[in-house]
Amino acid sequence: MELELLDEEARKLNNLTLAVYILQAVGLLAGVTALVGVIINYVKRDEVRGTLYQSHFEWQIRTFWLALLGNVIGGVLTWVLVGFVILFAVWVWYIYRVVKGFLYFNDRKPMPFQ
Numbered sequence: 001m002e003l004e005l006l007d008e009e010a011r012k013l014n015n016l017t018l019a020v021y022i023l024q025a026v027g028l029l030a031g032v033t034a035l036v037g038v039i040i041n042y043v044k045r046d047e048v049r050g051t052l053y054q055s056h057f058e059w060q061i062r063t064f065w066l067a068l069l070g071n072v073i074g075g076v077l078t079w080v081l082v083g084f085v086i087l088f089a090v091w092v093w094y095i096y097r098v099v100k101g102f103l104y105f106n107d108r109k110p111m112p113f114q
Contacts, residue, residue: 016044017053020060021102038064055110063097
């Protein structure tokens with residue numbers, strides 16, 4: 001019975017991690033979903049500690065904050081036009097991070113910390 005509960009908990013954490021990757025991907029079109037995803041990451045962070053999903057949560061949190069920082073910098077610099085290049089680069093980088101994270105998740109591998 002206890003093993004069954006562990007399997008159920010692992011399945012819930014797996015589904016939650018997948019949901020956050022989906023929210024991040026949709027965030028490319030509607031940024032608010034990425035915010036919802038990072039809120040989930042912070043609320044459930046203690047539950048994933050010590051599991052495969054901990055590295056994915058850290059990856060997702062880092063992706064959100066660095067993308068937000070890049071978008072703020074790019075947004076401020078749009079008046080000198082270089083901001084558009086920065087915004088495009090952040091967008092491409094964000095796609096890379098979401099895809100890489102999902103591929104590691106799909107292969108059931110922890111994220112390398114970078």
